[in-house]
Amino acid sequence: MEDVWTGRCNCGALAVTCTGAPIRVSVCHCTDCKTRTGSAFSWNARFAARQVGIEGASASWRSAGPSGAVTVRQFCPTCGVTIAYRSEAEPEIVAIPCGTLEGDGLEPHRTAWEQRRNAWVDITATPMEFGH
Numbered sequence: 001m002e003d004v005w006t007g008r009c010n011c012g013a014l015a016v017t018c019t020g021a022p023i024r025v026s027v028c029h030c031t032d033c034k035t036r037t038g039s040a041f042s043w044n045a046r047f048a049a050r051q052v053g054i055e056g057a058s059a060s061w062r063s064a065g066p067s068g069a070v071t072v073r074q075f076c077p078t079c080g081v082t083i084a085y086r087s088e089a090e091p092e093i094v095a096i097p098c099g100t101l102e103g104d105g106l107e108p109h110r111t112a113w114e115q116r117r118n119a120w121v122d123i124t125a126t127p128m129e130f131g132h
């Protein structure tokens, strides 16, 4: 049986369903992710776009991140939770913030923007050069 990950924004207006194994699960220490999450790092799972279904009306915001790559974030216009984001350079890959998903899985195996990691954050995963 395939894995199915389901989640919602805080107010429940947006729902997400991801089917099958993620391409990558990672954390990111970049400043954009810190601001977006209000936390020391973000925790995200990458899926192929065809593995992801999003229901409900969302708003989006497009901006260039610290690496210069343009990211499009899809969020709930009511409660503000980001339900998905993608890089314009990789439109077939969708990142889902794992905190929106139910269940206890999706352990991160990669980290991004290690140079911006808060000194007190200690996550066992392999650093990578790009992405977040």
Ligand SMILES: [Zn+2]
Pocket (backbone or CB within 6 Å): 009, 010, 011, 012, 013, 014, 076, 077, 078, 079, 080, 081
């Ligand atoms: Zn919401």
Ligand SMILES: [Zn+2]
Pocket (backbone or CB within 6 Å): 028, 029, 030, 031, 032, 033, 034, 042, 112, 113, 131, 132
């Ligand atoms: Zn980031």
